[in-house]
Amino acid sequence: MLPFVFSDIGLLTSWEFVVFVAVALAVYYVLPRRPQNLWLLGLSYAFYVAIAATFAVVLLVVSAANFALGQALQLGEKKEKRWLLWLGIILNLLMLLYFKYADFYVPELRSLLMSLGLSADGLASITIRIVFPIGMSYYVLEMISYLVDTHRRQVTATTNFADFALYAAYFPKMLSGPIERAKTFLPKLAEPRVVDNQLMTRSLMLLVLGLVRKTIFADLLIVLIPPNFIGAADAFATSDLVLYIVASCVFLYNDFAGYTNIVRGISGLFGIELTRNFDTPFFIRNFTEGWERWHISLSRWLRDYVYFPLSRALLRRNPKARALNIIAPSMATMIISALWHQVSLSMLVWGSMNGIYLLSERLPTIRGRTVTPLQERPIWRQVVGNALTLTVGLTAFVFFTADSIAAALMFLGNMLNLSMAAPDGRILVIMTISLVLDALQRRWGEFVFVQGPRLVQASLLAGAALILLLRALTDLQATPFIYQGF
Amino acid sequence: MITQETSSIFSTLKLQAPAGVTLAIALALLIALSGLLEGSARLIETTDLIDHPGSVGSFHMHFDPKIAGLRDFAAEQGGVDCIMFGTSMVHRGLNPAVIGPAMQAAGGEALNCYNFGVGGVRPSQIAVFVDLLVAEYQPAVIILGTTAVEYGLADYSPPDGPLIVGAPFIQHGVGNWSLEGWLTHQSQAYRYYSAGEWWFLHRNSWQLSELQRAQLAPDGFGVYPGDPEETLTVPSLRSDRFREEVQYLIIPEEWAALQAILAVEERGVDVILVEMPFVPTYWTVPGQRATYLENFIRPLQSLADQHDAAFIAAPTLDRLPLRYWYDWRHLTVEGSTRYGEWLGWQLAQPPAASR
Amino acid sequence: MDLTEIKTKLKQFIVTEIINDPDYTIEDEQSLIKGGVIDSFALAQIGVYVEEEFGIYIPDDDLTVENLDTINQMAQRVSQG
Numbered sequence: 001m002l003p004f005v006f007s008d009i010g011l012l013t014s015w016e017f018v019v020f021v022a023v024a025l026a027v028y029y030v031l032p033r034r035p036q037n038l039w040l041l042g043l044s045y046a047f048y049v050a051i052a053a054t055f056a057v058v059l060l061v062v063s064a065a066n067f068a069l070g071q072a073l074q075l076g077e078k079k080e081k082r083w084l085l086w087l088g089i090i091l092n093l094l095m096l097l098y099f100k101y102a103d104f105y106v107p108e109l110r111s112l113l114m115s116l117g118l119s120a121d122g123l124a125s126i127t128i129r130i131v132f133p134i135g136m137s138y139y140v141l142e143m144i145s146y147l148v149d150t151h152r153r154q155v156t157a158t159t160n161f162a163d164f165a166l167y168a169a170y171f172p173k174m175l176s177g178p179i180e181r182a183k184t185f186l187p188k189l190a191e192p193r194v195v196d197n198q199l200m201t202r203s204l205m206l207l208v209l210g211l212v213r214k215t216i217f218a219d220l221l222i223v224l225i226p227p228n229f230i231g232a233a234d235a236f237a238t239s240d241l242v243l244y245i246v247a248s249c250v251f252l253y254n255d256f257a258g259y260t261n262i263v264r265g266i267s268g269l270f271g272i273e274l275t276r277n278f279d280t281p282f283f284i285r286n287f288t289e290g291w292e293r294w295h296i297s298l299s300r301w302l303r304d305y306v307y308f309p310l311s312r313a314l315l316r317r318n319p320k321a322r323a324l325n326i327i328a329p330s331m332a333t334m335i336i337s338a339l340w341h342q343v344s345l346s347m348l349v350w351g352s353m354n355g356i357y358l359l360s361e362r363l364p365t366i367r368g369r370t371v372t373p374l375q376e377r378p379i380w381r382q383v384v385g386n387a388l389t390l391t392v393g394l395t396a397f398v399f400f401t402a403d404s405i406a407a408a409l410m411f412l413g414n415m416l417n418l419s420m421a422a423p424d425g426r427i428l429v430i431m432t433i434s435l436v437l438d439a440l441q442r443r444w445g446e447f448v449f450v451q452g453p454r455l456v457q458a459s460l461l462a463g464a465a466l467i468l469l470l471r472a473l474t475d476l477q478a479t480p481f482i483y484q485g486f
Numbered sequence: 487m488i489t490q491e492t493s494s495i496f497s498t499l500k501l502q503a504p505a506g507v508t509l510a511i512a513l514a515l516l517i518a519l520s521g522l523l524e525g526s527a528r529l530i531e532t533t534d535l536i537d538h539p540g541s542v543g544s545f546h547m548h549f550d551p552k553i554a555g556l557r558d559f560a561a562e563q564g565g566v567d568c569i570m571f572g573t574s575m576v577h578r579g580l581n582p583a584v585i586g587p588a589m590q591a592a593g594g595e596a597l598n599c600y601n602f603g604v605g606g607v608r609p610s611q612i613a614v615f616v617d618l619l620v621a622e623y624q625p626a627v628i629i630l631g632t633t634a635v636e637y638g639l640a641d642y643s644p645p646d647g648p649l650i651v652g653a654p655f656i657q658h659g660v661g662n663w664s665l666e667g668w669l670t671h672q673s674q675a676y677r678y679y680s681a682g683e684w685w686f687l688h689r690n691s692w693q694l695s696e697l698q699r700a701q702l703a704p705d706g707f708g709v710y711p712g713d714p715e716e717t718l719t720v721p722s723l724r725s726d727r728f729r730e731e732v733q734y735l736i737i738p739e740e741w742a743a744l745q746a747i748l749a750v751e752e753r754g755v756d757v758i759l760v761e762m763p764f765v766p767t768y769w770t771v772p773g774q775r776a777t778y779l780e781n782f783i784r785p786l787q788s789l790a791d792q793h794d795a796a797f798i799a800a801p802t803l804d805r806l807p808l809r810y811w812y813d814w815r816h817l818t819v820e821g822s823t824r825y826g827e828w829l830g831w832q833l834a835q836p837p838a839a840s841r
Numbered sequence: 842m843d844l845t846e847i848k849t850k851l852k853q854f855i856v857t858e859i860i861n862d863p864d865y866t867i868e869d870e871q872s873l874i875k876g877g878v879i880d881s882f883a884l885a886q887i888g889v890y891v892e893e894e895f896g897i898y899i900p901d902d903d904l905t906v907e908n909l910d911t912i913n914q915m916a917q918r919v920s921q922g
Contacts, residue, residue: 312901316892316893
């Protein structure tokens with residue numbers, strides 16, 4: 001959920017990366033399909049080695065192990081297959097836990113961040129624990145889904161190791177997803193790719209929009225939000241705390257959705273379309289809807305590999321235990337989601353709160369009450385639902401962002417002062433523009449900006465290009481001069 | 487399928503005509519828009535519609551406005567005779583409007599000077615400024631106001647200097663081409679944009695800089711209102727840092743930078759070295775002044791002799807008593823006037839007398 | 842089992858077990874999940890119901906809004922086996 005360490009490093013928005021992609025594409029377009037896959041595999045490993053060479057080795061080992069497990073699951077006897085599946089799942093998880101929580105990585109990562117000119121403190125520090133080791137949180141989920149799907153016979157284990165290794169390593173999705181499924185991804189590698197006008201247009205739109213979200217909205221917000229507003233909440237007025245926590249969430253959204261748009265756009269240029277990860281998440285009317293609109297590829301993964309299996313197992317075992325059958329899977333799913341993000345108490349609180357929110361929406365069902373379908377509710381109820389969902393959602397988000405439960409509670413306690421201050425207009429302006437773009441996408445679809453009259457499209461593109469060029473030229477993180485002692 | 491795949495090159499990229507029409511229109515619009523913006527920016531600049539010169543992107547409260555100020559000054563005066571370089575001590579200590587007339591009154595020629603003192607810089611950065619500005623304005627004289635503190639390990643300066651010198655404007659100016667650097671030199675629209683970004687993102691720094699800009703005289707002198715009684719502090723004189731400072735050890739790189747500055751003599755520019763004064767209470771440690779003279783002034787003087795540069799030592803302590811000081815190294819406006827009158831007279835003397 | 846019967850049973854299950862409103866009328870082509878009548882979590886219940894009632898196992902990742910948004914889609918899926 002927090003991939004912004006990488007976007008902060010500027011990996012995907014650096015000129016080097018532009019050259020990398022340009023060369024990659026130029027060669028890719030003249031190659032036939034099979035060499036194309038090998039070319040992509042080589043590029044992906046080159047990309048990974050450039051970031052963290054040791055972890056490229058880990059990735060290769062993980063790919064080989066899961067490839068072998070997949071073969072065994074395909075060919076083995078029924079009884080041993082079950083055993084193999086669990087072995088595979090446990091091995092993947094243990095490895096993730098080891099790399100994510102062994103102490104050794106912290107100094108190494110810190111120095112990596114420093115060498116890239118990024119501070120490892122403040123907001124960014126939470127992400128260190130989450131994103132590290134680079135991409136593993138994401139590809140491990142892909143590996144598990146592959147094993148489970150092979151076991152369920154929904155995927156035929158591939159015999160082409162290069163394709164499988166590419167599924168795990170494909171560079172556009174390597175850093176922070178989207179989490180792809182072998183079932184849909186591997187067939188794309190087995191077919192000739194076609195980049196036609198439509199795909200080209202859509203990909204370029206995603207790329208430009210992603211860059212706007214990332215380098216304009218997210219990068220500006222992170223400069224404008226005081227880095228210590230949770231830790232030093234007592235120094236701020238209540239209205240500012242509200243503004244900053246909302247802005248942090250809008251920042252996170254633009255950073256992550258921007259990143260995802262960029263990589264989807266790049267991948268589209270290679271003729272490989274990746275999953276959409278965010279669908280206008282600030283327009284949700286309840287948590288169930290939010291679940292389907294924020295970090296969609298993770299939600300779907302959790303739904304298919306945690307929620308549904310658990311839910312169905314419980315329903316089969318005892319269909320009458322209505323409350324348990326509804327409560328247990330939701331809570332388990334949200335807690336696993338929390339642990340995936342980070343093993344910490346405050347993250348567990350975040351997960352539990354979200355689990356409770358989800359359940360509260362199913363409470364009427366448990367108690368046998370009638371539920372009015374969302375769309376049929378009057379507009380005012382939808383609006384109130386939106387406000388309420390965002391409010392309690394952001395309350396949970398405090399625990400997501402804070403270093404500890406104590407810090408989060410302190411922050412929430414400071415909210416009760418009810419003091420007012422003039423809001424930072426700059427933050428409001430950026431958030432408003434970001435939400436207007438969302439509203440357009442919500443109303444007319446994700447690709448709204450490449451529909452309509454050509455001149456309007458061209459004007460939007462020219463405007464975006466101008467502002468992106470200007471932003472690319474000036475160094476945003478340039479230290480301002482604040483010396484006053486003269 | 488396979489034969490089709492392998493036989494046809496560009497099997498992946500299958501664009502149909504018309505392709506890229508929207509891109510072409512967007513590009514045309516982008517060019518037109520840029521032209522329009524630049525045209526309007528220049529119109530705004532020449533008609534003084536906005537009272538701001540824009541920013542060359544150093545985001546420094548002195549450097550940025552002084553680059554614009556010097557350009558205007560030179561345009562108005564038809565050139566610059568002399569540019570003063572140094573730190574904030576020069577920025578607030580050397581007033582061209584006092585020094586010029588004082589020189590004239592003492593029988594010398596009136597120098598038409600611009601004060602390019604910039605807070606928080608060291609000789610290694612000043613050398614770059616000198617390089618840049620001498621090439622552009624070709625002044626007959628440069629004046630460098632300096633003290634030992636700028637060459638020492640104990641550094642009272644904020645780290646502004648490296649940041650300014652790293653800015654694309656300067657880097658481009660000294661031969662490291664960059665698009666941003668080129669734009670800061672050539673495009674008024676970009677300078678406005680740059681100022682806009684400064685205003686938008688770094689509000690505190692911007693406000694501080696606006697305050698400073700308002701205090702800037704047309705000749706670059708920093709006119710500081712302020713009550714010395716309230717603000718005069720001689721900070722941490724008993725501190726370890728101070729004890730280290732009064733050893734007056736010189737960092738070789740900074741000394742080399744000073745030599746580089748003096749080398750503009752070879753480009754036909756006269757250099758005058760001026761020892762900037764401190765508040766009288768600065769000299770509190772026994773033997774401090776003697777060490778200063780021994781470790782700094784003597785080498786400075788002999789370096790000046792080697793380069794045929796004039797050297798003017800600071801006036802005696804009684805000339806600038808405590809009431810003329812804003813803090814331990816910055817003169818008040820009144821103090822700078824008194825100092826300027828003295829310095830003008832010194833500058834008007836024939837070389838032998840000024841030593 | 843014919844399609845109409847499957848549809849009737851599915852509708853019956855949804856109105857009584859999921860939305861708890863036996864009087865609610867569901868149209869064959871009505872968008873149930875996208876339309877907010879039921880949420881996607883309910884797909885687990887539908888999956889288990891289909892399994893027990895019709896003996897058809899729908900794999901977890903086929904339990905999607907895209908595949909099973911309307912009664913028609915659900916009935917089709919069930920009749921495919």
